Amino acid sequence: MKLYSYFRSSASYRVRIALNLKGLPYEYAAVHLLRDGGEQLTPEYRKIGPDGIVPSLVDGDIVLQQSLAIIEYLEETHPNPPLLPSLPADRAYVRAIALQIACEIHPLDNLRVLKYLKHELGVTDAAKDAWYKHWIDNGFRVLEARLASDARTGKFVFGDTPTIADLALVPQVFNALRFNVDMQPYPTIQRLYDEAMRHDAFVRAAPGQQPDAE
C-alpha cells in the first residue's frame, strides 16, 4: 500500500494510526500542503486524489479517499485487530465520536478554511485564532462531558483497546496542543490522549515521526 500524506494533516494521521495498529506496512508519499501553493492541488496529485486533499491510500489498483472511509475499508479487509466494537449500538457510539470530530471540529479549523478567513474575508490573526479555538472548545466541551460520564470510557474511548474514535481524537488533540488550546477544561480528553501516546502504533504515526516532518 502507498499512503499519500502530509505529516501535520490530521486526516492522514488517523490513517497512519490505523495502518500501524493493523500492522500493515506501507510506502509513504509526502504531499506538501504549503509548498508551491500546495502540492495537493497539482494536476499530478489530482490523478490520485481528485479532491485535492490528503490522505489517499493506494492498495493495488484501488485508490481510496477520505480518512474514515479508508479506515472502514482497512477494517473490512484486515479485520484484526478490530477498530470497531462488536455490537451495533457500540459501533454507532464510537463512529459518532469519530464523526463529531471529523464533521463538527476538523473541517472548520483546517488549513484551507483558515486561509479563506484571512485572504478572502480579511479577518485579523486574533479573530482567526478565536475562530479556531471556538470550534475546538465547542466540540471538546461536548466530548469531555460524554467521555467523562460514559461507562464505556476506559484507557481508550471504548474500553481498553483503540477504536476509530481514538484515531480521530488523538490527531485533533495534537492539533489543539499545537495551537496552544488550554486543555485544562478537558481532563478526560487529555488523559485519553496521554494513554494513547504510550502505544507504539500512535507514537509512530505522530507528525514528528514522519519522513516529511519539519
Add this chain to the structure above:
Amino acid sequence: MKLYSYFRSSASYRVRIALNLKGLPYEYAAVHLLRDGGEQLTPEYRKIGPDGIVPSLVDGDIVLQQSLAIIEYLEETHPNPPLLPSLPADRAYVRAIALQIACEIHPLDNLRVLKYLKHELGVTDAAKDAWYKHWIDNGFRVLEARLASDARTGKFVFGDTPTIADLALVPQVFNALRFNVDMQPYPTIQRLYDEAMRHDAFVRAAPGQQPDAE
C-alpha cells in the same frame, strides 16, 4: 424508533431517507433550530442530544447521534435493502462520497457557522453568500468530475439503487437549490438528484413533507 429532526436539516434529511428506504416506521419529534435561539440547545433536548445538534435517533433504550453513524447502525441492524455495496472497494467509494459531502461541504455551510460569520466576524451578507457558494462549488466541482467519469454511476451514485452516497447527495443539492446555487456546471449531480426525487422514499423525506415544514 423516534427521530429528533428539523425539516430543513440536511443531516436529519439523510436519516429520514434511510428510514424510508428500509421501511422503518418512526415517530417524528420536531426540534426547531431557530425558535427561541434554537430548541436544540435547551437542557431538555441535550438530555437526548448532548451535542446540541440534530438528528438524534432513539431505538428502544439506545440513543444515537451523527447521521452517518446512525445510517451505518440502521444498515447493520436492518440490512435489507442494503445501502452499501458488497465489495470493500465499492463500499469505500460510496462512503467517501458521503464523507466528502458530510465533511468538506456541509460543516462549512451550516446554520451555526453562517451565524458565527455574521455575528462574531461581522461579515456582510454578500460575503456570507460568497462563502456559502465557495464551499458548495469547491465540493461539487470535484464530485461532478468524479460522478461524470466513474463507470459505477447509474441512476444513482452507485448503479441503479440508492446507497449512503445518495443519502448525502440529495439533501446537499436541496440545500444548494434553496440558496440559488447555479447548478449548470453540475449536470450529473443535478441528474442524480432528479432521478432520486422520482423515488418515493426520497420524496417522503423531503423537507416540505415533514410535520414541521414551514
